[in-house]
Amino acid sequence: MEALAVLKIECASELEEALTYYLQESYALAGLESRRRSDFEIASQRHDSTFVDLTKIENLPEDLELTAYLPVDVDQAQVCAQLQAKIRELAGYGLATGKVRVYFEAQALTNWETTWQENYPVINFSRHLAFVPVWQTYQPAYPDQAVIKLNSGLGFGTGEHLTTQLALLAMERYLTRPVKLADVGTGSGILAIAAAKMGQTDILATDISSQAIESARENATLNQLTTIRFQQGNLLEGVSEKFDLICANILAEILQEFSENLASYLTENGVAILSGIETRAYPALDEKLQKLGFKVKLHLNEERWHCLVVGR
Template identity: 35%
Template sequence: MKWQEVSISTKEENEEQFSIFLNTIAKGVSIEHSVDILKSKTDNFEEKFRLDPKDYPDSDIRILVYFDETYNIDEQINKIREFIEETPLANKEEIEIKTGIIDEMDWENEWKKYFHNFKVGRNFLIVPSWEYADVEIADSDKVIKIDPGMAFGTGDHATTSLCLTFLEDVIKPSDKVIDVGTGSGILAIGAYLLGARNIKATDIDELSLQVSKENFALNDCGEDITVMPADLLKEETENYDVVVANILAHIIGDMIDDAYKLLNDNGRFIASGIIVEKRDEIITHMKAAGFSITDVLEEDGWVAILALKVT
């Protein structure tokens, strides 16, 4: 399969608005920050990342949007241009749109250019499989080997790293866990490395399910993670101790009540992918459903919420 890539170069302050919109029309969205931006936001940057500046935008950000070959690319670009015209964005006259074609066979090589090992949370070490043999691993490191493929979720985005941090806080070996919208499977793998052995990973996208299975096999945890297609929690009938979802705020809103019903007493709901502007709205909805808000983490304009089911 060939994928149609749309590249949008813009100011960093436009990231949240573009992310929300593009996730409603695209098969996948990836955001590349300039090295200067990454350095400004990351403590001990040189220890965590090994990057070639030539592979990154010279300044600001580049948003890469992917459509499979069944899409009419001209229609999608028109939607993007209409969004830009109708939305208050910074320096919109400087926004640049480019298009290209990527063969699925070339995807792995593209990721090898941009994706390198780094640490996240307290003890997680994210390692692309092609670097594993060359990485120094400390005794305390919980290593997640990952090949993103055409599914998204590498751990470097704030929303994923915040979820992993919360998982470190709450997971117990006895927990039954569901990762909703698993993507590349990174959160389910994180739960496994923290001791959980009864895990379900779901996604509405078949490609994500395929990639997650491959990553579970890569991390030797496939036998303990059930993978299945699902639309959020709408058809779910089992009960869980932990529900984790790294999706967008309006989708989190659609699953709050179902999460409360499906959680066992004192179960925990970890929700991420929420922009700061939506934080209070989501918290209000969670409290109305019966949750007690345990903790809220914020990074780079994104929010993750840890909520407890109280009865």
């Protein structure tokens, strides 16, 4: 396997969503990790019995630290300049940038397979579903738990994993019968693949990124699923079908845009599962959905992430 260049970005956590999106869209990421000081602080409060001394955690980020893994031959100076420009642009939108550092580590990562294996453990997140990296062996506690195999290089951080899990919980609530289903911003294809594993046969999955579509197709093949229709495109633009269930696990800012046309893609009793909403972004989206005539049917919240099921 080839080596990977390791890019570090330190800045205010307000930039996390925008930078995550920018990195995923702009570069051929092999992976992305996010560490936030607040997560460690929450963890330290959570375990009263095992007091965590924050001053003793190795490389505790000042606020947010993103680590992106890029092809080793990437033009490092250009990437750093582009990111600095992007951060200045975000500051222009009124976002706090904090103390900004953008740099590549001097040493490329050569043992990245091991690193992935540490960063992407089995995610045994629900009685009936688990995600298992393809290199892992996993014995479910129950024979009827569906195991979804995933390849590495998902480009997902821990936070995004949680939004995926909430979206899947909501799907379990709503997929009690076969429906016409769309997965918008499918990324590595997780939601579409899980839906197919749960017996859905009419699935359209879209993503603006051709790399994502390619990765999603690979993951579908890995799970012996051949019926999902993967299609490159922005949200559901140009799609003339209507859906009983639309899942969109994407940035809240994009959900804001998507919600404007959402009704036109839903069947009369159709519902949409909207995930990837950070606490900070939730009130504005909730207000917008209400103005558009949507009712929140189910609201899931875990840590700083929210998932809404909305219908009319």
